[in-house]
Amino acid sequence: MKKIFDKPKIRVSRTAVIIWRIDLTILMIPVALVIVLIDAFFPVIAGVLGVAAVIVYAVTMIFYIPMYCRSLSYTFEKNNIVVRKGVFYKRSAVVPISSIQYCVIIQGLLQKRFKRCTVALMLAGSFILVRQISLSEGDELVAFLNEEDPGGGEEDGQ
């Protein structure tokens, strides 16, 4: 059994908080540009939107992102993967390993810098994201799912 399955629960590290904070700051650049554009025609509306954007930015940076990171946890059991998340609404998704078709490892520029990744578990008709786990954990998870042959199907000699 892989190392990842020995841990009772995997939580996202402080790095995830930094990544999401930088992402949010980058996202604020186009928002600021739009507000500047609005300011040329409707200065009052631009002022209101500017103040609102700053408040939302500050609240998300200081409170929401750390709380969301604390709420995120993954449990890798023998037959299931349990994903728990949510700040205001707590959500738990239990994914039977047998229903996973394949996995996609996604890495943004910042994630690459911090050696983090997101694993998308592709299910029949939908998908579940396992966010901000370390790259080694992501690789372990994918290798395990490929080795285990989750579907129980046999090689069809393609």
Next chain:
Amino acid sequence: MDNEDRFRRTHPYSLLRHFRIYAVLLILTILQQVFIRPQDIPALIGSLGINALYVLTVLFYFISDYTNRLCRIGENSFDVRSGIFLKRRYSIPNNKISSIMFYSNIISYLFNAESISVDTPGGFRKKYDFSAYFTRKKANELRSRIEGDMEPSFVFKSRIISIILMSAFWANPVTGIIFIVPVTTNISRIVGSDTAERLIRGSIDSQWRIIATWISPAAALLAAVILLCWAISMLNVFLRYVRFKSLRLGDYVVTSKGLIARTEIYTTVSSISSVSIDQSLFMKILKLKSCTVTLKSAGKRKGDRSLLFSADSYDKVQNGMTEITGIPNREDSVLRRAPRSVFAYIYLPLILIFVIVALIILSYFVRFLTSSIRLLLYIFMIIVIWWLMLRIFAYFHSRISLNDKCLIVCSFHRMTLKKQYIPFEMIQYAEITRTPFQKRSGKCSMNVSIYSEKRKSVRIKQLPMDAARELLMRENIKMIESR
């Protein structure tokens, strides 16, 4: 390391394909230069404007996407690495693949390219899990790897006449409009609006003289446009389905079709969630049936109505279906729809007929209901009468039955009578619903949900309640009863 195990770029045709779509924008930029004729460098830069910027961005994106997209068709999986800023890597194990599609048309043929698209039950709807252009050599290698030394155990080749009939009925005039509108718009641009108008009038006066004696010229023009659009659409469908062939090759059902653009689909038998034998009223008159399959997947072709047999004789389709999919076609215990429930089948077309008759009568008295609208009403009337006849036909044939491998539901869907073979393992649940009228008369409707996209279900109306419940319990099918 063996060449087979290396990640490689896809065929450059995938890049050219993107360029073809955005070529219009490039031409626009060049035209802008030709007509504005900038005199100095600042004017030249200014006149390029947003078009050039847009084209450059698109070019940069597609070239970067192409260079960053690496694929490997391995022995056990399809592996992909892609993304410019957001890097993705995944491998699709062969045992999860439900279908592989090979596609090539004349242009890709000239570039020695062929598209390979892979589908699994996972992923996003209306999007393949893996799709890329490769050299035809690579595609042929994959094809021969799938086929191995296997010989087809059953081969079905469609007749040209059945494809022509099918195209005639599948043709949609709206599709024709998509082709015809740019043509007519460009003609009027080239020859001028006056000449274009004269051409249209001339066509009504000459070619549609006979029709125009019975109906107004405007109605004749409308009929001509509908007919022309329908003919174009029919040609489009015909070219897509001509040379249709289906065969069983080991664990695969292979279908191939098309003349200018050739499509070949390898579907694993285990991914078939239902098989449907279809018969429209016209096919009933000609004693023909066709057959389609639904897969337990959720992408572009996932859950798609994929043709297995084009219209052919009863025996050929029924027996061929068993040969090709391995699903037996016999019906052991049959439960027919409840007697004296014909009204539930025909009330909707009946109401429509009354409404149309009322509108036709009204059109003779009200000025704004012109002859063109009356013509449309007559056409619509014929369609509704056809629909009514189908519902009566469906009433006599609606039933649910079983054999040792599957549940068979025979009921109508839109303008077709469908006999759906659903393997027991592909049934999610069966839902029994009852209206107040049905509660009083001891009848029910049944929805059988199958493993496919959009919670696909098969519906049958007016079954005897107790017998339906007993049938489901006998086969241990999960049952939901709505109150």
